[in-house]
Amino acid sequence: MKEIITKRSSNPDAKCSSSSVQSTPEIEKKYVHRVYDAIAPHFSATRFAKWPKVSTFLHNLPSGSVVLDAGCGNGKYLGLNPDCFFIGCDISAPLIQICSDRGHEVLVADAVNLPYRSGYGDAAISIAVLHHLSTEDRRRKAIDELVRVVKVGGHVLITVWAVEQEDGSLLNKWTPLTRKYLEEWIGPGSPRVRSASAVTLESIPETEVSVGNQEGKDCVVGSENGGGNDKQQEYFVPWHLPYHRAEVSGASAGAVENGLARKDDSKGAIVYDRYYHVFGQGELESLVSGMKNAVIVDQFYDKSNWCVILEKTSWGKNNTLSGQFYD
Numbered sequence: 001m002k003e004i005i006t007k008r009s010s011n012p013d014a015k016c017s018s019s020s021v022q023s024t025p026e027i028e029k030k031y032v033h034r035v036y037d038a039i040a041p042h043f044s045a046t047r048f049a050k051w052p053k054v055s056t057f058l059h060n061l062p063s064g065s066v067v068l069d070a071g072c073g074n075g076k077y078l079g080l081n082p083d084c085f086f087i088g089c090d091i092s093a094p095l096i097q098i099c100s101d102r103g104h105e106v107l108v109a110d111a112v113n114l115p116y117r118s119g120y121g122d123a124a125i126s127i128a129v130l131h132h133l134s135t136e137d138r139r140r141k142a143i144d145e146l147v148r149v150v151k152v153g154g155h156v157l158i159t160v161w162a163v164e165q166e167d168g169s170l171l172n173k174w175t176p177l178t179r180k181y182l183e184e185w186i187g188p189g190s191p192r193v194r195s196a197s198a199v200t201l202e203s204i205p206e207t208e209v210s211v212g213n214q215e216g217k218d219c220v221v222g223s224e225n226g227g228g229n230d231k232q233q234e235y236f237v238p239w240h241l242p243y244h245r246a247e248v249s250g251a252s253a254g255a256v257e258n259g260l261a262r263k264d265d266s267k268g269a270i271v272y273d274r275y276y277h278v279f280g281q282g283e284l285e286s287l288v289s290g291m292k293n294a295v296i297v298d299q300f301y302d303k304s305n306w307c308v309i310l311e312k313t314s315w316g317k318n319n320t321l322s323g324q325f326y327d
Helices: 012-022 026-046 052-059 093-101 136-148 168-173 179-184 250-257 283-288
Strands: 066-070 085-090 106-108 121-127 150-161 234-242 261-264 269-277 294-302 305-312
Touching: 012 136, 026 093, 026 234, 026 250, 026 269, 052 121, 052 150, 066 136, 085 093, 093 106, 121 136, 136 150, 136 283, 136 305, 150 294, 168 234, 250 261, 250 269, 283 294, 283 305
Parallel strands: 066 085, 066 121, 085 106, 121 150
Antiparallel strands: 150 305, 234 269, 261 269, 294 305
């Protein structure tokens, strides 16, 4: 197999401009990375069904295509098309270990700094990943990376959770972020949550959270939204790890003591909160509309997700390859 991990251009200006974007905010470290590391086996056990739209995208790729799955989780899409070659990456080492144990070609990597040479893949997918990135700049950088690593003419499929959920009652089970968590974000493009409430996470029982009226419509709390709405979009979404799971051991006890998780005896589970920025209508398209080296070839709403398919049209000015990669 050709070398896929490489050093990129040493342009000092490029490094300077991207350093803050590539520095992981504490809220992602605590409420995304550490959570998925803790729940990896249980999460994997619940993730086996393939979305039809993703399956269609992968099965329509030409035979022999190299497919890069950025944020592959437990690898449920890796190898889905037996005529293609799949390489997966994820920020969670325990999830990557699960993929490796299943025989997949994987590595630990960050979505905003993919370790592949430019133009390596024929296609790339990012399924339910971007909504875990806590700033607009980081979400845009992750999209730039997906486009960078595919060839001209290659396609990229991106899906994210939508604030417009088909089951509006789900929002009542999520905890909206308040002013307390503004300090968790760093750098430009940080979410601007303007809640009049002084409520904190610890004071909101999960079953009593209410962010909408009786018809399930969202109340106006306010946050960034490229789609032009002013709805609440920053949430903690609970993950219930049953007491009987093997993962509930000393590590989970430590997580409770450190405030990463909490016990819910009524449900017999350790509860971890995962950070989500749920996307409003038009927001995902707005992130890619200014790209000079890719165009949207399809966009759709599917199972409470906003989705786009991009086609790479040219090399961007920061996506050039040094001669050592041509053969």
